[in-house]
Amino acid sequence: MGVGWHDGPVPETHHVDLCIIGSGSGNSIPDERFDDWRIALVDDGPHFGGTCLNVGCIPTKMYVHPADLARMPEHAAPLGVDLTLDQVHWDAIRDRIFGRIDPISAAGERYRAESPNIMLFRQHARFVSDKTLELADGTQITADRFVLAAGSRIRIPDVPGLAETPYETSDTVMRLAELPREMIIAGGGYVAAEFAHVFSAYGTKVTVVVRGDRLLRHEDDDISYRFTRLLGERVDLRLQHTLCSVRPTATEAGPGVSVEIAGPDGTRSCLTADVLLVATGRIPNGDLLDLDRTGVAVGENGYVEVDDYQRTTADGIFALGDVSSHCQLKHVANHEARVVQYNLLHPEAMMKADHRFIPHAVFSSPQVAAVGLTETEAMDRGLDYVVGLKPYADTAYGWAMGETGDHIVKLLADPQTAQLIGAHLIGPEASSLIQPLIQAMSFGLRADELARGQYWIHPAMAEVIENAVLALPLDHRSPGNPA
Ligand SMILES: Cc1cc2nc3c(=O)[nH]c(=O)nc-3n(C[C@H](O)[C@H](O)[C@H](O)COP(=O)(O)OP(=O)(O)OC[C@H]3O[C@@H](n4cnc5c(N)ncnc54)[C@H](O)[C@@H]3O)c2cc1C
Ligand SMILES: NC(=O)c1ccc[n+]([C@@H]2O[C@H](COP(=O)([O-])OP(=O)(O)OC[C@H]3O[C@@H](n4cnc5c(N)ncnc54)[C@H](O)[C@@H]3O)[C@@H](O)[C@H]2O)c1
Numbered sequence: 424m425g426v427g428w429h430d431g432p433v434p435e436t437h438h439v440d441l442c443i444i445g446s447g448s449g450n451s452i453p454d455e456r457f458d459d460w461r462i463a464l465v466d467d468g469p470h471f472g473g474t475c476l477n478v479g480c481i482p483t484k485m486y487v488h489p490a491d492l493a494r495m496p497e498h499a500a501p502l503g504v505d506l507t508l509d510q511v512h513w514d515a516i517r518d519r520i521f522g523r524i525d526p527i528s529a530a531g532e533r534y535r536a537e538s539p540n541i542m543l544f545r546q547h548a549r550f551v552s553d554k555t556l557e558l559a560d561g562t563q564i565t566a567d568r569f570v571l572a573a574g575s576r577i578r579i580p581d582v583p584g585l586a587e588t589p590y591e592t593s594d595t596v597m598r599l600a601e602l603p604r605e606m607i608i609a610g611g612g613y614v615a616a617e618f619a620h621v622f623s624a625y626g627t628k629v630t631v632v633v634r635g636d637r638l639l640r641h642e643d644d645d646i647s648y649r650f651t652r653l654l655g656e657r658v659d660l661r662l663q664h665t666l667c668s669v670r671p672t673a674t675e676a677g678p679g680v681s682v683e684i685a686g687p688d689g690t691r692s693c694l695t696a697d698v699l700l701v702a703t704g705r706i707p708n709g710d711l712l713d714l715d716r717t718g719v720a721v722g723e724n725g726y727v728e729v730d731d732y733q734r735t736t737a738d739g740i741f742a743l744g745d746v747s748s749h750c751q752l753k754h755v756a757n758h759e760a761r762v763v764q765y766n767l768l769h770p771e772a773m774m775k776a777d778h779r780f781i782p783h784a785v786f787s788s789p790q791v792a793a794v795g796l797t798e799t800e801a802m803d804r805g806l807d808y809v810v811g812l813k814p815y816a817d818t819a820y821g822w823a824m825g826e827t828g829d830h831i832v833k834l835l836a837d838p839q840t841a842q843l844i845g846a847h848l849i850g851p852e853a854s855s856l857i858q859p860l861i862q863a864m865s866f867g868l869r870a871d872e873l874a875r876g877q878y879w880i881h882p883a884m885a886e887v888i889e890n891a892v893l894a895l896p897l898d899h900r901s902p903g904n905p906a
Pocket of ligand 2: 615
């Protein structure tokens with residue numbers, strides 16, 4: 424049986440047409456067009472269906488919506504409406520979310536297990552030789568084609584004491600038995616921004632420890648500094664602080680954590696809480712697959728290298744999603760899964776993935792959404808660009824909502840071609856409002872056409888997009904159009 428990494432009886436061997444590693448986005452590949460393919464689907468996760476469904480996009484946003492509701496009294500009071508938040512029922516929120524998600528995951532697993540042409544293996548897999556995969560129980564799978572959809576896992580920082588201290592991650596924090604009274608969040612990215620909103624809205628006292636001078640440092644400066652200031656009004660932000668050490672504590676109230684942090688001048692201080700949430704990024708899972716044994720090259724920071732067709736450096740092996748994409752976003756993994764699916768079915772006429780305009784959104788409060796270049800990136804590239812900026816407060820719907828000027832839409836455009844090159848939003852419904860801007864960039868619509876070539880419903884919130892486009896110093900006259 425060759426180079427096994429297990430002890431035990433002689434294992435089984437299977438040959439299939441296609442082997443998919445990862446039941447997240449990889450699971451969307453087999454449809455009825457693959458009914459005459461023999462397929463092996465391998466996943467080692469505790470829940471079938473990958474990150475987005477079980478511990479990612481879907482449950483987090485199901486936590487965000489009740490958090491937005493819990494903040495309604497704050498939003499309503501300045502408008503003359505007194506609301507009171509009586510209580511947040513953590514167990515009811517949690518059980519609604521997982522009462523919905525867990526059966527979907529289980530049904531998905533059952534469906535695949537019962538599919539006549541699919542063998543489902545719920546084990547860890549790694550390559551032992553060219554196009555030969557070995558599972559934890561020693562089963563070997565050879566395949567004509569492989570799809571690596573193995574995702575990413577949480578990066579745990581090397582902090583003294585952390586390994587000996589109970590802590591939470593995004594994989595675990597959503598299933599806590601009780602709402603924490605106090606929480607320390609380490610990190611200043613997506614996960615920190617979203618959970619700081621969720622838990623503080625539910626009533627947890629949240630402290631966020633961030634290495635840099637702001638959260639969401641990859642956003643445009645006008646957005647990230649604004650977001651940091653606004654979140655700082657609701658939670659205790661320790662900017663420019665590093666984690667020195669962590670240790671478990673026990674008080675009358677129960678077990679907890681003590682975290683020593685150091686500020687920019689080296690001054691040390693101590694934070695305590697009942698829960699520590701580590702939110703310091705994710706690393707791709709390629710390193711756990713022994714990819715060198717099958718000729719798959721791994722590039723910078725451990726991401727599997729792929730070409731425009733999602734092909735790895737090994738013939739017949741494709742990769743998609745977090746294992747190969749620096750973006751680590753579900754809509755990117757979904758797009759790439761569609762590309763891989765097409766290319767498996769059409770090997771003679773493959774299609775390319777489209778990575779030109781990848782948007783993202785942070786579902787915090789306020790929401791943040793962006794696509795394209797930040798102003799700093801445009802400057803660094805030496806591009807000629809113009810800026811259009813509009814506060815929500817300058818639009819009729821902004822007046823209705825009592826907007827004060829904190830929330831903005833900022834656009835960058837090329838003054839020669841009038842093409843948008845970047846869009847950055849912070850404010851209500853940013854994740855939805857950005858869509859016409861993504862559309863304009865994707866289809867090459869000029870900014871002046873976008874503003875004046877269609878009706879914008881008055882006085883809807885989307886007028887802030889229209890007005891931001893009109894604020895770009897371009898010639899917006901376009902005869903014969905609705906406006
Ligand atoms: C808290 C959180 C919130 C998020 N929110 C959003 C959001 O709002 N919007 C958004 O676009 N993205 C969001 N994301 C990111 C998104 O979830 C991921 O980009 C996406 O799920 C990645 O999909 P994938 O198919 O590449 O990998 P996954 O869905 O992670 O699937 C990989 C699967 O492969 C299995 N696996 C890995 N290695 C092996 C192996 N060697 N053998 C067997 N099985 C293996 C894993 O167990 C896993 O089930 C969020 C992520 C997190 C953590
Ligand atoms: N709305 C969304 O689309 C969404 C939501 C959540 C997560 N995600 C995805 O999940 C990924 C993981 O999210 P995340 O917030 O964990 O990662 P992130 O990359 O967004 O942020 C990581 C943060 O941790 C900090 N950090 C890294 N190492 C550290 C260390 N040793 N000590 C202290 N701080 C450290 C970084 O400076 C950064 O602030 C994201 O990259 C994103 O793609 C997306």
